[in-house]
Amino acid sequence: MSEAMPRENLIIALPSKGRMGDGADSLFGRAGLRIYKPNSRQYTATIPNLPLAEVVYQRPRDIVSRVAEGQADIGVTGLDNVSEYGADSAEIMVIDRLGFGKCKLLLGVPESWIDVTSIADLVDLSRRNKERGAQLRIATKYSNLVNGFMRQHGISHFVLVHAEGAMEAAPRMGYADLIADLSETGTTLRENHLRPIDGGTIIASEAVLIGSRRTMRGAEAKLETLREMLELIEAHRRARQYVSLRANISGESVADVQ
Numbered sequence: 001m002s003e004a005m006p007r008e009n010l011i012i013a014l015p016s017k018g019r020m021g022d023g024a025d026s027l028f029g030r031a032g033l034r035i036y037k038p039n040s041r042q043y044t045a046t047i048p049n050l051p052l053a054e055v056v057y058q059r060p061r062d063i064v065s066r067v068a069e070g071q072a073d074i075g076v077t078g079l080d081n082v083s084e085y086g087a088d089s090a091e092i093m094v095i096d097r098l099g100f101g102k103c104k105l106l107l108g109v110p111e112s113w114i115d116v117t118s119i120a121d122l123v124d125l126s127r128r129n130k131e132r133g134a135q136l137r138i139a140t141k142y143s144n145l146v147n148g149f150m151r152q153h154g155i156s157h158f159v160l161v162h163a164e165g166a167m168e169a170a171p172r173m174g175y176a177d178l179i180a181d182l183s184e185t186g187t188t189l190r191e192n193h194l195r196p197i198d199g200g201t202i203i204a205s206e207a208v209l210i211g212s213r214r215t216m217r218g219a220e221a222k223l224e225t226l227r228e229m230l231e232l233i234e235a236h237r238r239a240r241q242y243v244s245l246r247a248n249i250s251g252e253s254v255a256d257v258q
Contacts, residue, residue: 008221009054010229013066013075016043016057023100023207024076031236033229049232052225061085063210068092070214073222080105080182080205084142091214096230099237101207103184105142107200110171110178111193119153119199130157139163139176142202146180149202168192 014028014035015021028035028047035055037045045055058066063075064086078101079094086092109116116122126136136158140146143160150158161176168188170176180202183189189196216222 008219009052010050010074010222010225011072012047012053012055013058013063013072013077014055015060015063015076018060020060020076020078020101020207021057023098027098027100027233027236031232033232050225050229052221053229064089064092067210067212070212072212073215073219074209074211074226076207076209078103078205079208080142080145080203082208082210083203083205084145086210087144091212093211093213095209095211095226096233098207098209098233102205103182104204105145105180105182105202106196107138107202108168108179108181108183108189108194109197109200111195116197118197122197122200123153123155126155126157135159136178137161137176138178138180139167139170140180141167142180145202149180153199168194 014024025035033047033049035045035047037055043057045057047053047055056066056072058072058075060077061081061084063072063077064081066072067075068086068089068091070091074095076098079097080103082092082094107119107122109122113125116125122136129136136155138146138150138158139161141162141164143162146160150156161170163170163176163179167179167181169192170179171194172192179194182205183196186196211226216226
């Protein structure tokens, strides 16, 4: 039996919904890479201006594993997802930062913690809790990043409480003392009587384009499609730096209007 020929189409994994998905669709559209999806319920699409590319829609966190495993060649996801779910994979490379979806993964503590305004204060609180046999409970879905951050700051007496949605309610509901979650403006924290602390930013995130070393290495057809895509995106970025000005000015030559 003959071996299957390697596919030459560039498989692009894009976020299926949310702000990250809207941002990716907008960026591609403005760069002349309009995505054609005839049915809103479909999870595949095409880019007419890139005939050798195929789009598949996935959850942002799943895009990391799809690229790492070679099921997609490139993908758009948050740097937070890459750091949380792909840090141990040598197959993932960050190709470009895309400039949208900017936010921070940070610690949020209750406003009532008036003595905790910095990471140093949190270290002190952890030590006091340890002396009385209590642990800091942190609600988050970023267990790897939060665990590394806390231990980096000398905090080892804590427990992570896995949470997906409505995380800001965790302290009020009593199943966590503080949270570690993404925040864009801090509004949701304030509305839930939480606040960030000095030095409590775990990672500054934004949308990034990632690639699979496994499937892109030596794949000239895919690399050419990727180069074409990146050139269009970069041209769009450069164009945004200029402003077009039109005016009706009387005069038959440049000298007449100087």
